[in-house]
Amino acid sequence: MTKFILEAKDIFYQYGDGTKALNDVNMAVEINSKAAILGPNGAGKSTLLLHLNGLLKPTSGGMYYNGKQYIYQKSFLNNLKRTVGVLFQNPDNQLFSASVIQDISFGLMNIGVSKEIALKKIHQIGEQLGISNLYNKPTHFLSVGQKKMVALAGVLVMEPEVIVCDEPTAGLDPYNAKIMVDVLNQLQINGTTVLISTHDVDLAYSWADTVFILDSGQIVEEGNPSRVFSNDSILISSHLETPLILEIWLQLKGCGLVKPDSEPPKNKEDLFEAFVGIKNNIN
Amino acid sequence: MINIDQFAHFSLLRNVHPGEKFIFAILTMSLVLILNSIAISVFVIIAMTVLVVIAAKINFKMFFKLMLLPMGFLLVGCMAIAVSITTESVNFIVSFKVGSIWIGVTNESLYTFIGLFFRALASVTCLYFLALTTPIIQIIYVLRKLRFPNIIVDLMVLIYNNIFVFLRTANHIYISQLSRCGYNGFIGKLKSLSCLCSNLFLKCLNNTDETYNSLLSRGFSGELRVIEEEYKPKKQNLAGIIAFDSLLVFMYIIGRF
Numbered sequence: 215m216t217k218f219i220l221e222a223k224d225i226f227y228q229y230g231d232g233t234k235a236l237n238d239v240n241m242a243v244e245i246n247s248k249a250a251i252l253g254p255n256g257a258g259k260s261t262l263l264l265h266l267n268g269l270l271k272p273t274s275g276g277m278y279y280n281g282k283q284y285i286y287q288k289s290f291l292n293n294l295k296r297t298v299g300v301l302f303q304n305p306d307n308q309l310f311s312a313s314v315i316q317d318i319s320f321g322l323m324n325i326g327v328s329k330e331i332a333l334k335k336i337h338q339i340g341e342q343l344g345i346s347n348l349y350n351k352p353t354h355f356l357s358v359g360q361k362k363m364v365a366l367a368g369v370l371v372m373e374p375e376v377i378v379c380d381e382p383t384a385g386l387d388p389y390n391a392k393i394m395v396d397v398l399n400q401l402q403i404n405g406t407t408v409l410i411s412t413h414d415v416d417l418a419y420s421w422a423d424t425v426f427i428l429d430s431g432q433i434v435e436e437g438n439p440s441r442v443f444s445n446d447s448i449l450i451s452s453h454l455e456t457p458l459i460l461e462i463w464l465q466l467k468g469c470g471l472v473k474p475d476s477e478p479p480k481n482k483e484d485l486f487e488a489f490v491g492i493k494n495n496i497n
Numbered sequence: 498m499i500n501i502d503q504f505a506h507f508s509l510l511r512n513v514h515p516g517e518k519f520i521f522a523i524l525t526m527s528l529v530l531i532l533n534s535i536a537i538s539v540f541v542i543i544a545m546t547v548l549v550v551i552a553a554k555i556n557f558k559m560f561f562k563l564m565l566l567p568m569g570f571l572l573v574g575c576m577a578i579a580v581s582i583t584t585e586s587v588n589f590i591v592s593f594k595v596g597s598i599w600i601g602v603t604n605e606s607l608y609t610f611i612g613l614f615f616r617a618l619a620s621v622t623c624l625y626f627l628a629l630t631t632p633i634i635q636i637i638y639v640l641r642k643l644r645f646p647n648i649i650v651d652l653m654v655l656i657y658n659n660i661f662v663f664l665r666t667a668n669h670i671y672i673s674q675l676s677r678c679g680y681n682g683f684i685g686k687l688k689s690l691s692c693l694c695s696n697l698f699l700k701c702l703n704n705t706d707e708t709y710n711s712l713l714s715r716g717f718s719g720e721l722r723v724i725e726e727e728y729k730p731k732k733q734n735l736a737g738i739i740a741f742d743s744l745l746v747f748m749y750i751i752g753r754f
Contacts, residue, residue, distance in 0.1 A: 269713055292716055300714040306662045307707040310655055311723060313634045319724035324716030332724055352506060352632065354661035368715065 218281070219245040219376055219407050220266060220298070225275035227261055227431075235261040236272070237431035243376070243409055243424070248402050250418035250439075251411040253428035254453040259380070259411045260303075262428065266378050266409070267298040296325055299374035303381040305361035312352045314345075314364050321372040339371045343397060359390035366397070376407040383417060395421060419443055419457035420481045427452050440478045459485050466492070501563070505632040508553040514728040515635035516642065518627060521738045526623035528742055529616060532749045538615035540748065544741070545622035553630045560629070567621045571614055579610035633657050638725055651721045655708075662704065667697055 220243040227236035235258045243249050253259050264270040265277055268284055268291045277284040279294060302308045311317040315336060322332040340346035345363050348356060356364065362382075369377065382398065383391040395417070402408050412418055418425050419439045427435040427442065429452040435442050443449065443460050456464070462485060463478045471492050479485040505511065510518065529541050550557045583599050586592065592601025627636075633653075640650050670693050674680065679689035709717075 264710065267714055269710055295714055295716050300711070302707055302711045302714075304704075304707060306665075307704050308711040310658055310708060310712060310721070311634075312632075312654070312658050313723075313726070315726065316634070316723035320712075320717075320722065321715035323722035323724065324718065329724055336724075352502075352634070353658065355506075365711075372715070 217245045218242040219279065220409070221278040221281075222262070222265065223276050223278065225262075225265060225272045225277065227258075227265065227270060228273045235431055236265070239275070239428070239431065239433055241426050241433050241436065243407060246402065246405055246407055247423045248398070248421060249407075249409045249424045249426065250422035251409070251426045251428055252413070252415065252418055252452070252454060253411075257428045257452075258431040259428055261431075263300060263378055263380055263411060266376075267300050268294045269300075292325070296321075296372050297374055298376045298378060299369035299372060301362075301366050301369050301377065301379040301382060303384060305358065305365040308365040308368070309353045309361060312354065314349050314351060314353055314356075317353060317364060318368045318371055321368060325372065335371050335373075336367075339367045343367050343370075344393075359386050359393075362386065362390070362394065363397075366394075370401070374406065376409065377401060379408070379410045381412055382410050383412070383414060415443065415455055415457045416459070419460060427454070440480075463488065471495075501628050502633055504555055504559070504629050508555060508630045510553040510630040511632065512728075513630070513734060514730045515631055515639050516728070517730060517734045517738065518631050519636070519639045521741075522623045522627035524738065524742050525745070526620045528745045529619045529623065532745065533612065533616060534749055534752060535612050535615050536752060537745055537748055538612075538619035541619040541745070542615065542622050545619075545626045549622075549626055549629055553626075555629050560625070563625060563629075564618075564622070568618065571617050571621075575610050575614045575617075578613060579606050581606050634726075638728075641725065647720055654721055659701075659704075663697070663701065666700055666704075667693065670696055 222239050222241045225236050225239040226234070228234050237258075239258075239262060251259055251262065261270065265272060268277070268286065271286050279297070284290065284294065309317050311320070318336050318339065319332050322335065327335070336349075337346065340349060343363050343366065345360065345367060348360055348364065353361065353364065362385075366379075366382075377398075379398070382394050386394060398408050398410070398421075410418075410422075422439055424437060425439045425442050426433050427448060434452065435445060435448045439457075440460060443457055444464070446456070448454075449456060459480075459482065460478055463472065466472045466488070467474060472488060479488055525541060525545075529538055546560065549555050549560055579602055580600060581587075581603055583601075584597060586594075586599050587603060589599065589601035589603055590607065592599055594600075637650055637653055637657075640653070674689050674693065679692075680686045712721075
């Protein structure tokens with residue numbers, strides 16, 4: 215049986231000014247999976263993410279961690295914040311200290327880790343993310359990509375079981391975006407559940423195991439990326455597009471060049487392999 | 498913008514214990530203020546300049562430019578003390594008469610002026626020494642060790658870091674206004690500037706929201722608890738500070754007799 219680490223059941227959320235941000239959200243994230251939430255601007259993605267680590271309390275409905283319902287009390291929430299780490303979109307807003315080490319140490323100090331162990335963990339995470347060389351620089355000297363890595367280190371150093379990233383690759387150049395994706399992949403291999411929110415359909419398609427489409431405060435579609443992204447009506451109503459790789463493959467299928475029941479390629483390499491297959495068939 | 502903090506980060510004295518730098522600057526400044534002697538003030542100005550330029554390897558031209566700023570203020574401010582206005586001619590060095598009023602410089606007023614100018618300038622060099630060798634993070638470290646109220650120190654941390662975000666945001670808005678013909682004519686300048694200010698304010702509020710959320714996500718509970726870097730005090734440095742400041746006192750005593 216599949217085990218869900220995070221579940222949202224019938225979540226409604228209304229802001230103080232009456233805006234209904236979430237309108238009956240139901241979603242379940244499988245343990246140790248790679249999940250992506252997609253949706254147009256203003257669909258409620260950021261609001262939903264803030265529910266995941268208990269920063270926002272739903273107006274009605276329940277959030278569950280490992281099958282246990284969230285209790286909005288200090289001890290439960292403190293524990294939850296350690297186990298569900300959130301990386302925010304703008305690293306400038308996440309980094310509060312001018313010192314890289316101090317910023318990364320913040321979460322650890324809050325959960326009462328001793329200084330020696332904290333320093334050890336900080337240096338470990340620095341090695342892992344390749345940012346040890348930034349430790350002596352003030353944060354405002356760093357590039358956006360470096361800041362994002364430091365912000366991620368500040369979350370990962372608490373060793374969360376789930377990491378939630380709001381637009382992890384936004385604003386990054388292709389090189390740094392690839393590093394970020396590699397880091398997220400490595401985390402998943404090491405047992406962490408990774409959930410991202412993104413506008414990048416190509417990233418979501420080739421990276422995620424499961425995608426959720428959020429529109430007007432509701433999950434309108436979820437599941438295997440190749441199935442979800444083949445649903446044109448949902449993509450149109452949610453202002454999304456078909457991922458390029460899938461679109462090419464669908465065209466090939468339309469022309470009868472690939473077997474109709476074969477699995478669509480996940481990434482460029484798989485697609486190129488399909489080309490070779492087609493060429494061999496023609497010869 | 499001249500970013501003094503940037504110099505502090507690249508200065509050679511960066512890794513010296515911040516407490517030592519702090520004590521040295523503040524103690525020397527206090528002595529300059531208490532002892533009130535032109536010779537000592539000039540001595541401190543020279544000594545601090547040598548320390549900043551040679552020991553901390555701050556570019557002399559840069560340091561001189563930085564010094565010009567307070568010098569200008571001091572000259573104008575102290576001028577009022579040098580010049581005295583009387584109804585009758587006293588022992589003026591230089592003077593002229595306007596109607597029945599004498600305006601001029603007397604021996605004493607000139608002496609007070611020079612004394613005050615150098616004393617203030619010497620204090621400024623002491624503070625420059627601190628600012629140019631000690632990044633803000635280290636000053637915050639010293640304040641924490643001195644048991645400054647947490648709330649003030651935490652605010653300093655947040656404000657300091659946000660200055661850079663603030664300036665960058667302001668710059669982005671300014672450029673985007675310019676590229677859409679903002680700041681055209683006097684009225685246009687006022688309008689664009691007011692837009693920039695109000696937008697910056699709203700953006701700041703938004704950013705604060707996200708900062709607060711991200712702090713909460715990492716378990717913030719009203720206090721910014723972080724690892725403080727440890728610095729090792731050096732006996733030579735402490736001895737140097739004591740020697741230097743004793744020398745000042747010694748100079749003062751010699752001068753008295």
